[in-house]
Amino acid sequence: MVDILVKNAFLRKFGRLCDILIRDGRIVKIGRVEEKAELVIDAEGGLVTESFVNPHLHMCKVYTFTTIGEEALKHYHGEMMSGAMTAIELASRIKERYHESWIYENAKKAALEALRYGCTHIRAFVDTDTKAKLEGVKAILKLREELKDILTIKVVAFPQDGVLRDPGAEEFIWKAVEMGCDEVGGIPWIEYTDEDSLLHIDKMFEIAKRYNKDVAMLTDDAGDPSLRTTEMLALKAIREGWIGRVTACHARAMQLYTDPYFRKLVHLLKKADMSIVSDPHTGPLHARVRELLSHGVNVALGQDDIADAYYPYGRNKMLEVAFVNSHLLWLTSLADMDTLYDMITVRAAKAMNIRDHVLEENKRADLVILNVKSVYEAIWNQVTPRYVISNGRLVVENEEKTTFHIK
């Protein structure tokens, strides 16, 4: 591994130009660096930050939109998300065709897109149930292994169609975790009764406890204010001592909660040190991002989907996710933009329980070198990084060229 010296980097924290010396995968010095390095990159005053992190991606389904069609999407994006359950039922048809080989090819394309745009960490939800069986798991575990030195993929064994509703899914989750999945998933809101939702969470925690795994679930993903699985999950995390180890994605019903109940939920989320990953661009309802942040809850943004049954766009470009959600969440002041940037870098890393993702000395060298001078310009233009450094290696170099033929 060659030493890398990044010169003239503009760092958010210091608000001035610094040099960054990288050796053996780590940042060894920030400031004025006199030492020589085999590879010198001149950032030319451009912004240099932590690389981007995507804490929620359905990686086994990427690029299936044209195959599955738009029927599910119409239900998912319907008014107040009242057809979310129907959408999931329709979307599950793709799994009749599930095979490791094409899932692997699609996921690899998405992984390379992530790297191109400076995203070095992905939490990959992989359908693991009686329809998908272990096809997605095999594909994504293979990809994780292949790219492990340059892209961190945390694989979540995810029972997309429920645990009680899909008898047999539980056994596949056990198997998937034995095969090496990193986290245990869940989607408790999809069960028919609250009792079953609780049982769903209990069953998944049993696996998480047995293998000492973090937990990431999709909660309350429909326009029904009576959905309470974010609360159930937080309570379970507290009772099991899984503090800082549990994430809830979506939690969209939160938007419809009364204020007293919302306050109680915030209290539980903080007690559990539980992160919320929101994806307002993939459905018409979303968690109360602004309020959660003001109460001190960790919130991150995820890509969620790339061209699948639920969402037609997406390219693992987290600056695009930040840009779109700047509008949907009305986060448009300069301070808001800083928060948006955190939600696709350091906050997203916290939501994945990655502790050393911060641009500081002695930390792992995962960073992007941009051709703009500020967070504002980065989000405005959704820039493609000039250079991406992952795990101390230069992994991507992008060039942009426009020639104006005008007089």
Ligand SMILES: [Zn+2]
């Ligand atoms: Zn999702």
